[in-house]
Amino acid sequence: MPITRRKTLTLIGGGTILAASASAGAFLTTRTPHDALAPWDAAGDYDDPRLNALSFALLAPNPHNLQPWQVALEGEDRVMIYHDASRRLPETDPFDRQIIIGFGCFLELMVLAAGAAGYTVDLTLYPEGENGPIARAVFAPGGTHDPLFDQVMHRRSCKEPFENRVLSAAHANELELFADVYTDAPTVEALKALTWAAWEVEARTPRTMQESVDLMRFGKAQINANPDGIDLGGPFLESLMLAGVLTRAEQADPTSQSFKQGVEIYREMLHATPAYAALVTAGNTRADQIEAGRRWVRLNLKCAGLGVALHPVSQCLQEYPEMAELYTRAQDVLASPGQTVQMLGRLGYGPMTPRTPRWPLEAKLMNA
Template sequence: MLVVGGGVWRAADQGVFSTGEGPAYEPWDDWRTPTSGPLNLVRAAILAANPHNSQPWLFHVTPTQIDLFSDLRRNLGTVDPFLIEMHIGLGCALENLVLAAAANGYTTRVSLSPDASDETLVARIGLTPGSVPVSTLYHMIPLRHTNRYPYDTGHPVSLVTLDALSALGDDPDVRVFWFASALERTPVGNMLVEAAHAFVADKAQDGVDTGTWWRATWQDIQQHRDGITLDAAGLPDLTRVLGKMLPSVSVEQQDSSFLQNTAEQAKTAGAFGLLAIRNRQDRTQQVRAGQFWEHMHLWATKEGLAMQPLNQATERASREIVLGMSPHFGDALRLLVQDAAWQAILTFRVGYSTHEGLRSPRRAVNDVVKP
């Protein structure tokens, strides 16, 4: 009885019975309040996709304007040394914000990088009362989650669907490349798995800068309200429950689980995608690519599709530049694109999932609004 009682207490203490609940998850339920005003736009923005769930945004809100800032304190270090992923995530937040503006009775005027003297000011969104059509994607905002579970290999993603995803973008500086056939998927999957092994072997990227964002306990999740959690890792239900109840495993065991999971994710991908821009150093292009990614992900959610970034290859390519290494992954990405006019910034998979993706924690609106 003591053992069983202790197990139940441990399960309750670690949130086994409260998956996706508690203050850290309330923003997913409270994103649309009965009150009006610009803060409702921020409530939608903070539910956007972002790297490592770092939530690297700050907002300054007035009745007629919202300024979106990067929070450089929430950078990923060696994982994202050029802040590319950070700005993709900021573009995702901007996309949600603009979608929410129409639903809250505003028309918007967006200016990217409006102040050359402040590199943290990513976008200025002017707000004017007005009636514009509300996109069906607005209603997908609280339903969109990165899905790391295996995808259904018996349910292929059609070329018609991939073309429809591509057609969502009309930016001449942003493009998605698809790898859908088995012949195309195999080398991409192999590259992503190889990149995951290289990532794990780099203790700065894996142990230090990724470990900083790992939220191992229920208490950590509720305190920080950000970061990487076991619930969102795409693990089988029993593995996830045992992972919460048992003592913390070693870094080596965590890495082994991550590599096995990555191999399964690559093997079951319905298709791989590669998001590219003309100039990977251009902040506005990075942000616009983020808007496109969020738009695709919301549309995919509406259509019953799952999506997941598998971005270790681009992270390793950046690391190669920083360390002056031979550009192994940089060359591999260029070979996939086969067009010198485009530079890869995000690799991902798409498919029909075998399991519903679970929510990640989110900070409260008051924590991301600056005076």
């Protein structure tokens, strides 16, 4: 649950957050988890075209930053992509739909990176059936550069309130090539209410909230040790940890001041939204889900190029009993009968947010 400095100032009764000594000041100036961010700088530094493409693919957006991929190199031109079955979200994503969408993002970045390096990728999904590898990728010379690849290092999910201005018609028109874009006031207000209600359901259902809390990484040491999940780091948040205000127990307790403050932060963020983007597929097969992921990351990259912020808010698309009513409402609002809404995101203009921690490529190679 990200907490901004502006909001967290109120967490300790309006008083001083931390009585900073000289040693505390030194501590707070060195809290960037450089090891966890190193894969961003290492992207593109490999001689093998497969490793080179994979080094960009692992930067893909994925639910709760689980990074569920494992890869194996075969021969001189082939990659097999597997799902690490230990990386799932059984409470909020019981059918792995969102996880598979994340694999679609991964595959699309791999293909874009290969093309930028002059290689094509022949993808075969589920070559051994749905209980086997997610995909087989065969690399060959001859790819072309897609301009969207130029935005890979700038892509972010902006979990902050957006500016109080409408999404420009020009930007909306360009993004319509990638997703269904909603800017009209009645639909925007309906989606604000829907996304807020869905966030509350997830946050106030103990087992679904606990799933997120268990994946929180508190401070530099935890983030470097496990560069996945939900990172809570930086000098200010670590000062709250030192003060005992920001803890795992507090985040899981709906009666705590920290939890209540988080609710207000998310309320403000979700309501500061001028537009939405939705991805809808004709069916809901694994292939449909992977295609949705490929489209989602392309939308993300296009937004980065336009200076538009994008933040996924797909809680209302989750498939567990407490969310069923809102799931049905989302499908009714955003899709035609028989279709499936795969992704929903906020669109607007927001700040550039930091890079998200990643495991190094070597940690994801099954035959390194």
